Amino acid sequence: MELLSFGKTGWGDELFYATLMTIAVSITAMLIGFLFSIIFTPLKLSNNKFLNLIGNTYTTIIRGVPELLVIYLFFFGGSGAIMYVASIFGYYEYIEINAFITGSCAIGIISGAYSTEVFRGAIQSIDKGQFEACKVLGFKKYIYFLKVIMPQMLRLAIPNLSNVWQITLKDTSLISVTGLVEIMRQSYIAAGSTRDPLFFYSFAAILYLMLTFISMKLINRLEVKYSRGF
Amino acid sequence: MDISLMLTSLPKLLGAAVVTLKLLSLSLLFGIFIGLLFAILRLNKNPFINKFAYGYSYLFRGTPLLVQIFIIYFGLGQVEYFRSTFLWVVFKEPYWCAIIAFALNTGAYTSEILRSAFQTIKPGIIEAGKSLGISNKIIFYKIQIPVAIRQSLPAYGNEIILMMKGTSLASTVTLMDLTGVAKYIISTTFKPIEVFIVAGGIYLFMTFLIHNIIKYLEKKYSFQ
Numbered sequence: 390m391e392l393l394s395f396g397k398t399g400w401g402d403e404l405f406y407a408t409l410m411t412i413a414v415s416i417t418a419m420l421i422g423f424l425f426s427i428i429f430t431p432l433k434l435s436n437n438k439f440l441n442l443i444g445n446t447y448t449t450i451i452r453g454v455p456e457l458l459v460i461y462l463f464f465f466g467g468s469g470a471i472m473y474v475a476s477i478f479g480y481y482e483y484i485e486i487n488a489f490i491t492g493s494c495a496i497g498i499i500s501g502a503y504s505t506e507v508f509r510g511a512i513q514s515i516d517k518g519q520f521e522a523c524k525v526l527g528f529k530k531y532i533y534f535l536k537v538i539m540p541q542m543l544r545l546a547i548p549n550l551s552n553v554w555q556i557t558l559k560d561t562s563l564i565s566v567t568g569l570v571e572i573m574r575q576s577y578i579a580a581g582s583t584r585d586p587l588f589f590y591s592f593a594a595i596l597y598l599m600l601t602f603i604s605m606k607l608i609n610r611l612e613v614k615y616s617r618g619f
Numbered sequence: 620m621d622i623s624l625m626l627t628s629l630p631k632l633l634g635a636a637v638v639t640l641k642l643l644s645l646s647l648l649f650g651i652f653i654g655l656l657f658a659i660l661r662l663n664k665n666p667f668i669n670k671f672a673y674g675y676s677y678l679f680r681g682t683p684l685l686v687q688i689f690i691i692y693f694g695l696g697q698v699e700y701f702r703s704t705f706l707w708v709v710f711k712e713p714y715w716c717a718i719i720a721f722a723l724n725t726g727a728y729t730s731e732i733l734r735s736a737f738q739t740i741k742p743g744i745i746e747a748g749k750s751l752g753i754s755n756k757i758i759f760y761k762i763q764i765p766v767a768i769r770q771s772l773p774a775y776g777n778e779i780i781l782m783m784k785g786t787s788l789a790s791t792v793t794l795m796d797l798t799g800v801a802k803y804i805i806s807t808t809f810k811p812i813e814v815f816i817v818a819g820g821i822y823l824f825m826t827f828l829i830h831n832i833i834k835y836l837e838k839k840y841s842f843q
Contacts, residue, residue, distance in 0.1 A: 453780070453826035454819045455787030457798050466811035555681075562683035566791065573685060580693065587694035594682040594690065601681040 392583060393592070400579045400589070407575035408596055414493050414561045414571060419504075419554060421497025426505040433509050444505070451502035456495075456560050463495040464567045492564035500557040507553060511545040512538065544615045551608040555601055562597070572596050625813045628804050632814075635800035636821050642714075642786045642796060646721035647779060653722060654729025655764075661734045672730065679727035684785050687724055692716040692792045717789040725782045732778060736771035737763065769840045776833030780826050797821060 395401040425447075432444030451459065472484050515538060523533035565573035576593040580586035660672035679687065695701055695710055709715045740763060748758040790799030801818035805811045 450819065450823065453784075453823045455784040455798055455822060457787040457790065458801060458815065458818060458822070461798070461802050461805060462811050462815045465805050465809065466815070469809075469811070559683040562685045563788075565685070573683070573689075577689075585697065587690065587697045590686055590690040590694050594678075594686045597682045597686060598678070 392579075392585065392588065400575075400583075403575055403579070404572070404592070404596070407570055407572045408600070410489075410569070411558070411561050411571040411596075411600070414489065414496065414564060414569070415554075415558045417489075417493040418496035418500055418557050418561065421493060422500035422502075422504050422553070422557070425498060425501025426508050429501070429505045430508040430512070433505060434512060448502045448505055451499055452506075456499055457563055457566070459499060460492070460495045460563055460567065463491050467491045467494075488564070488567050488569040492561070492567055492569050496557060496560050496564065499560060500553055503553045503556060504550060507546050507549040508542065510549070511542045514545055515541050540615075547608070547612050547615055551605065551612075554604060554608065558600060558604065559597070621810055621813050624808060624810055625817050628814060629817055631800055631804070632797060632818050632821055635795060635797045636825070638795065639783070639786050639789075639797040640825070642718060642721065642789055642794075643779075643783050645718050646725055646786070647782060649718070649722035650725035650729055650782070653726025654733055657726065657730035658733035658737060661730060662737055676727040676730050679724050680731070684720065684724050684788055685791065688717060688720040688788055688792055691720045713789075713792040713794055717786075717792055717794055721782065721785060721789075724785065725778060728778050728781075729775065732771045732774045733767055736767040736774075739770060740766050772833060772837050772840070776829065776837075779829050779833070783822070783825060783829065 393399055393401045393404070395405075429444045429447050432440045433448070435441055435444075468484055468486050471486060475481075475484060519537060519541065523537055528537070561571060562573040565571060565577065568574065570578075572593050576589040580589040583589070657672045657675055660668050661676075663669055663672075691710070692713060695716075701707065701710070709719075744762060744766065745758060748762050749755075753762075786796060787798035789796045790802060793799075795803070797818055801814050805814045808814070
């Protein structure tokens with residue numbers, strides 16, 4: 390227990406901040422994932438074969454390749470790609486990107502592929518009559534999407550999105566290989582300096598269990614809220 | 620785009636893919652037994668056994684695989700008593716540590732898949748068996764297990780693909796699997812995109828193969 394005390398001698402405060410970092414990365418990655426799914430879900434649902442192919446390529450590649458490999462691509466390739474773009478605009482200095490941004494982008498793209506699939510499934514399982522009724526009533530496209538399709542889609546998507554959230558939360562542990570100090574990295578540092586890996590990694594496992602448990606409880610509430618009236 | 624690097628790294632990566640497949644097949648083999656055992660325990664009426672099996676699957680599904688590998692590889696070696704037992708022969712090898720972690724992890728997911736398959740078996744099938752005078756043991760082994768395996772094939776196919784991606788974590792405990800070799804080539808040549816294309820292509824090919832094998836099995840064992 391001494392090892393977990395706050396202050397200079399213990400690792401309590403470090404692990405606390407690391408937990409906050411894990412939460413921050415997960416939320417950022419989830420939001421980036423939503424951005425990606427906003428772009429790619431319409432592509433996957435479109436009737437145009439070419440657009441369809443783009444959407445399918447994204448989800449197939451990301452879901453078929455290990456997360457760690459994607460993270461390595463971003464970690465080693467990220468600053469190179471940014472520098473290449475900058476060189477077009479006439480900027481040749483070395484650019485280093487923050488580990489937080491690289492990590493959340495990598496995890497965000499992965500979680501985006503999963504949430505794209507979730508949204509696609511949810512929209513496809515909405516009754517066809519709903520779309521037709523909107524057209525018959527002459528709604529504008531964005532109004533009918535926002536007021537009719539969106540609420541029904543969310544109700545169907547939330548249980549599966551909670552799975553995506555769990556996957557994203559657990560995937561953030563992989564960012565530790567890039568040196569971002571989140572739970573896993575902090576435990577690695579603590580285990581290295583105290584020579585007590587069993588304790589610190591078990592404690593990391595408990596922290597992750599706590600995070601998944603609490604987020605499940607919160608998401609269940611959301612689920613109840615959105616399934617009102619069904 | 621450095622095509623010659625892609626060509627020279629291909630044989631190395633293919634060799635490493637064999638290691639990935641070995642890790643995957645061994646951990647799936649052990650995992651399916653663990654999964655079946657815990658699925659049966661989950662359906663037990665005794666609340667202690669039941670809760671124990673639930674706790675196991677909750678623990679392994681709620682924590683990242685990386686933590687599990689690190690606990691087994693770095694953590695267990697710390698216990699003095701443990702080092703003196705014969706188990707140490709197994710646990711000092713990163714290869715076996717990785718396989719044990721993967722097997723325990725996939726076992727937890729498999730137990731959930733099999734449990735839900737057991738629960739969705741139509742009671743009529745079991746009743747039919749009973750009314751024909753077949754003993755409970757034979758109903759379980761000859762009727763319930765085959766039907767449950769058939770029901771859980773699609774979900775288990777997904778689990779195999781997830782596990783294949785999971786084996787990439789073996790590279791964090793010094794094993795040179797496909798991801799490990801890919802990282803090594805990236806960090807020596809600083810050409811991440813080329814290596815990613817080749818290594819990712821190999822992974823996608825394996826995903827494609829697994830997907831089609833499962834599809835074939837589903838067709839073969841369908842009820843119609």
